[in-house]
Amino acid sequence: MSFPVFRHTISRFRELLEEGDQKISQLIKYDPVIAYLIFQEVNKPCGKIEITNFSQMINYLGIKKIEEIIIQRELFLENEDLYIWIYGILSAEISALISEKFSHIHRDEAFFTGLFPCLGLLFMTNEFPKYRRIIHFLIKLPLEDRVFLEEKVFGTNHIETLKRNIICPPFKEVVNILNKMFPKDGVKDIKTPVPPKGSTLQSCYDLALLADLSAYGAQALMFPSVVDNRELFLELAKRYFRIKESDSLEILQSVMDRFLSIAKEFNVMEELQFSTETFYQLKQFRFESKNAVFANMLKNLFEENAKDRNIFIYGGPAVGKRLLAAALYTAQDNPRREKPFVMIFCDIEEETLEEEFFGIKEGYLGKKGKRGVLKNAEGGTLVIKEFDRMPINFQNKLEKAISSGRFYRVGDINPVEFPDVKFILIGKEDIRVKAAQGEFSSSLIKLINPVFIRIPSLKERREDVFYIAGEIVKKYNLNIEDKLTQPEIVEKFKTDPFPNNLRDLKRFLFLLYIQRLLKF
Template structure:
């Protein structure tokens, strides 16, 4: 089967083979299909080798074989397909940069893992020629939405195509984990795939997380004004790999610098349309409603926020809890809007949570010193996500730290003064019910004394469905206003329960858009 390659990369690779063969081991990874074909050639299922270093691969099969692989290409992607290449290379560079922080993942392994979503797009395009018409849209979406839409239209998805084509270890195992993480219904399942810590599957699992995370990073750089992927990238970098926000922003900047350098190497930079918008400024967020009762609830909440009250936000999945937290922080009358805005997840093991919250003394059990999020958020806002899932023993430690006005970094005997912090707590359920059942510390909740706010699901504020739908259409430039005026679509928007709220509404609109593009 002949897979498509990018004309600008092949032209350069052919030139290098003639003029500077030593450079080939550096450049071959910058065409996703060439990187894939060489990897498959070196790591055949019957082979005893497992080489993932591109320099070693070149030495193993020799430049003659590489030349043959390159010369045999006869299916080319042109300038109009450059967005696919940009997405793949940015993802790969981000993966490589993050992997530099870990000793158990080689940077070339990480680079190839970053190419996987791009390879999935190319494999799908090879199987379904019409797929090419919607790639420009799919690269803007999270992997789980992409899987859902692909399944709805084609009966398969890009991760399935990876599973059919990536048949050599270690990436075969990585794809298998991705397949479990992103089932066909598009409901991302991270926890079900978690291996035992220290097991042989740990590095495969981490590489699968890298692939997902880097996709958000690439989208943040490519489409800063279209999708809120920068914030998701920062959140997931903390959740997956405990990378602090400043380091994540540096990774994005360095990835862009690397990409620009390689685009110049391939003489393609002038043809690439990159946004000139500043990506790294936290813009002002809005959380609006057309429901008069809910609007009054929001008004009261923002008034309490201006008084510097702690806040507990709860509600079903995908109702906008993260957006509301960001909107509260960026509100003009928030007294802490110019101060740090830090986020942490609570649904992790207690030992890790304690280190993340309180920090670690330098050298404790050979660990690198860490401030902890309490100190990072000093004077500003700390968002505690999955607050209702905070481990019981840690609830007691957190409570004592607030009561005593001090805490200890892990491994330290010198106390640290508890900083001035505003807390925005986020959960799925009303924490007061858990307290009443004895499932959560009432004393901790009393100390924090938050304002409680439930975000209503879409089915309880039907007025917002049409408003939000129109906002999504504008935000993603879907051009389906004519479809939204059709009686059957209006009826669905009026009556559908949208059990997954904004996620279901978005996917419904995205599907309408894709069907319109693919319609003969």
């Protein structure tokens, strides 16, 4: 099977081969398909040789074989497909840069894994020529949404095409993990494929997480107007690898600088059609409702927010809890609007949670010193996600720290003054109910004394389904406004249970748009 390559990369490779320039060994990985073909060539037959360092692969094959692989290419992607290359290279560079923080992940392995989302697009295009019509849209979406939509339309997905084409270790195992992380129903599951601690699959699992995370980073740089991409990249960098927000932003800036130098090397600077001018601008988020009762609840909540009250937001899956937290923070009358906005997750082991919250003394058990999110959020807002799942022992530690006005970094004997922070707490369940059942600390709830708000599901506020659908169509420029008034669509909005709320509504609208592009 012949896979398409990018004309601008192949043209540059041929120039370098004619000039005998050794620079080609450094640049060869910058065409996703060429990188894939070289890896497959070196590592066949599977199991006998395993080289994942690009320099070593070039030395193993020799320039003559590299030249042969390049000259054999007959299918080309042109300038109008440049955005696919941009997506792949940005993702690969992000993955490689993050990997430098971990001794068990080789940089070239991370780079190649970062190409997977892009390679999946190219493999799908090879199997389904019509797929090319919708890449420009799918490339903006999270991998789980892409998998769901691909399954609905083509009966397979880009991760399954990776599984069919990448059959040599260690990347075969990485793809298998991705397949478990992104099942056909498109509900991401990062916990089921978690390998035993210290197992040989640990690096493969981390590479799979890198593939997901780096795709968000590439989208954040390419599509700055879709602010969710940046927020999710920052959120997942913390969740997957405990990378603080400032470091994540620095990674993105470094990658952009690196990418621009690569684009210059391949003579495509003039063709680049995206900008990072507004990338670091924080926009004001909105959270509104057309349901009279819920709208009044929101009005009261924002009034309490302006008084600097702590807040607990709870509700079912994908009802907009994170969006509401962002809207509260960016509200014009929020007294902490210009102060730090820091997020932490509670569904991690208690020992790690303590280090993340309180920090670590420099050198304790050979660990690098850490300030902790409490100090990082000083003067601002600390968002605690999955607060309803905070381990009970840690609840007691947090309560003691708040009530005493001081805490200890892990490994330190000198206390640290508890900072001035506002809490926005997020969970699925009402912690008051859990406290009544003895599953949550009632005294911690009293100490924090938050304003409570439950975000109803979409089926409980049908008026918002029509409103939100219109907002989604505008936000993603779906060009399906005419469909929203069709009787069968109106009926669906009125009756569908939307069990996964905004996720289900978005995917339904995305599917309508894709079907229009494919003329189904």
